[in-house]
Amino acid sequence: MSKIASAFDHGKAFIPFITCGDPDLATTEQAVLAAVENGADLIELGIPFSDPTAEGPVIQEANLRALTLNGGVTTDEIFELVRRLRRKVEIPLVFMTYANVVFSYGAERFISTCRDVEIDGLILPDIPYEEKEEFQPLCSKYGVDLISFIAPTSENRIGRIAREAEGFLYVVSSLGVTGVRSEIRTDIAAMARLVRQNTDIPFAVGFGISTPEQARDMSRAADGVIVGSAIIRILEEHGKDAPEYVGAYVKKMKEAIL
Amino acid sequence: MTNPKGRFGVHGGQYIPETLMNAVIELEEAYDHYKNDPEFNRELNELFCEYAGRPSRLYFAEKMTKDLGGAKIYLKREDLNHTGSHKINNVLGQALLAKKMGKTRLIAETGAGQHGVATATAAALMDMECVVFMGEEDTVRQALNVYRMRLLGATVVPVKTGTATLKDAVSEAMREWTSRIADTHYCLGSVMGPHPFPTIVRDFQAVISQEIKAQLMEREGKLPDAVIACVGGGSNSMGSFYHFIENKDVRLIGCEAAGRGIDTFETAATVNTGKVGIFHGMKSYFCQDQYGQIAPVYSISAGLDYPGVGPEHAWLHDIGRAEYVPVTDEEAVCAFEYLSRMEGIIPAIESAHAVSHAMKLAPTMKPEQIIVITISGRGDKDCAAIARYRGEDIHE
Incomplete structure (x- = not known):
């Protein structure tokens, strides 16, 4: 079993998403540490991409800031950041980025470096089940979990995806792109039952979750809750001073889902 | 020349979010059916000859x-x-296909505006709602086409992200499609994007x-x-x-x-x-x-x-x-x-x-x-x- 499973050993998991390099890597490092101290169970580290087609405006802007401010961050600098973080951070860390970032680096070079710096998984929203073969063999070779998605439109695909899933399953809460939503109407409990019929691995719900109440609601049916845009907004608002606010937010959210 | 997964040598494929997968599968199945349907081909040919010239x-x-x-x-x-322009060939094909699939709304990206105008035209002809995404810079470069689309009843959404040109219009149209799939067909304008679009557009062109x-x-x-x-x-x-x-x-x-x-x-x-x-x-x-x-x-x-x-x-x-x-x-x-x-x-x-x-x-x-x-x-x-x-x- 992968290390990612351990993130779900302490009650429901809270999974924050942070775009690396927004506004700079030093802030990212401090924000990750603050999240860990305040109860984050797993962290999604975003490697920025110029054209993030699955993201709403908040994370699009974060990608743009990360790629332009102070000359912009690179994949190599982000690997170095993870090396530094690993001296202090033991919880599972996964990368969230787009296929071209991995492909252009050289898939084997990228995924073997993930293993070297102790990245536990890879989330690629533009790699659906049909295209897993692009990276799955290398992920298996280097012990990096390739995370699978389930969406409200997945329906007849859920069984197939869930049976082959590894690490955890990323359940997309609603149609559309990432971003804060006032209301989530999808029947998560029904999706959860279908997932459970097909796999024992944990599943976490993401997209649109920002308030403790929403997180608590989602965690009733799910093993974990993923929050991206709400955290990026804190970074956008507070810039270099954001880490303490990120810490406070993570604490509040983790308490809400316990 | 296309293998089952829509590959052309190493190229092609379906690198899209899970949310869209059933939509492209539904499109592929519908296209595989209608491309061999004599009635569909008769209607399309009539549109080509009588309407497009x-x-x-x-x-x-x-x-x-x-x-x-x-x-x-x-x-x-x-x-x-x-x-x-040639854009009408593909658009008439896709709009007719979308209509047969029960879709009531077309979305499209456009660069110079030719594909947007063609899509707005087909939507008007076939009584469908139409939203066109166009890079803000292109709306300035091609202001006349923006007006033509509006005249035809389409909504034109200027895209301000990225370089505010064609690639950003494509990204925004893809985002829109993930948020509204049931009634909406993404009328992609070129031989690109995920399978089956490169094949469908090529066949119509x-x-x-x-x-x-x-x-x-x-x-x-x-x-x-x-x-x-x-x-x-x-x-x-x-x-x-x-x-x-x-x-x-x-x-x-x-x-x-x-x-x-x-x-x-x-x-x-x-x-x-x-x-x-x-x-x-x-x-x-x-x-x-x-x-x-x-x-x-x-x-x-x-x-x-x-x-x-x-x-x-x-x-x-x-x-x-x-x-x-x-x-x-x-x-x-x-x-x-x-x-x-x-x-x-x-x-x-x-x-x-x-x-x-x-x-x-x-x-x-x-x-x-x-x-x-x-x-x-x-x-x-x-x-x-x-x-x-x-x-x-x-x-x-």
């Missing part, structure tokens, strides 16, 4: 031929289609090469020596090439927008300057930096201002079946002016890229040889921009 003329450009002093030049006049073949056989009793068309995403060129792929003696030449030159950063010549990558649902060639960040491309032509190319073109390049040559802004503008004065035909600035290459190639060929240039669209939309390029400010 097909077949388009294959015009012998006699003055141009004499002036260049080499190969005989024929122009495939897609500019004479209803809405003024293949009428161009089908007609060229028949028309030239009738006129000349033989096939052309070269077919030349411009390439952005690559739909008019794919349509112009498709039925000639099997005829190995016919040179297929795609003209990419080199912008200010392929040795500068201000270029959109994907095959000449890009490398293999994964973006907008497909594996193909893309202009990108060493970390895979998509490059901000540039061309005077909004319709060719795209950092990628359709996967079937990428494959034709890999196997050496088609050639892809760069044409600069300056060369395209000269060809725009040349064809206007020589033949009284104002080509779209996109098509002028193909005309420019033909002007270089024809004099090196023999008089008994034949070049067909696809004039993918008419140039009225470009007049203000070309005037500005030449230092003249005119009001539309």
